[in-house]
Amino acid sequence: MKAYFGRRYTLSASHRLHSENLSEIENQAIYGKCNNPYGHGHNYIVEVVMGGQVDPETGMVSDLVELDACVRKEILDRFDHTNLNTHACFQNLVPTTENFNIVIHDLLRTAFMKAELSVVRVEETSNNSFEYPVANSFERSRGAHSRGKGSAA
């Protein structure tokens, strides 16, 4: 049976939302205080959900120790306590949490091959969170709806 295993990690980083393609006035209008010149920071929560068949021998979708080691190496060691704007991947990409979410997803998708990366969800603050890719959630819900029809007692 296919199940999903989710793990949450935290990392703290600073960023400044600013686009070189926009004027100073436009940057301020669009990004507001996130455009302040010296940046600001967040405690990000990165939620990683892996999908796959539950291994009958272990009862697990994915080895927790291996996943933790991979996320530590690829994401936490790279981004924790750094300024996101200084990373190569954000030289031509504004480090919004949408873009950060996609960067994290793409790094993990190629680095962790032992289960299928279903979704990455990033909380920038307790009020803001982002999820990528979205399509997987809809595929799962379609499967559940078709199986659940008429299941009421």
Added chain:
Amino acid sequence: MILLTRKAEFSASHYYWNDAWSEEENVRKFGKCANRNGHGHNYTLEVTVSGEIDAATGFVVDLKHLKEVLEREVVSVYDHRHLNLEVPEFKAAIPTTENIAIAVWKRLEGKISGASLHRVRVYELPDLFADYYGEL
């Protein structure tokens, strides 16, 4: 179509052990979770159902009914129990978070009047959870 989620909590003990393996293999694979004296967690269960809103009541499902079903089918069976030793479905399956999510789905499927099960999420710790959507 709308989704509704109800939470419930239970506290239980468990250990991870595969009888087909040697003690050494179990310890290597499962680490401290293989301690045969067991250990425990405060589990949080999130059950999400989907359905249409009833025009007369404004409900997708009667929350009191859903709460009663969760209590009867899951919490009263799992709470303050040793999952390996006292819950029948874990005689044959290791009570990992993934297997608990699947077992909860099987316990609830067909028991919730007026709505369909959408997702069962089980948190073993605030930073570790499993989801099951009824997929094979």
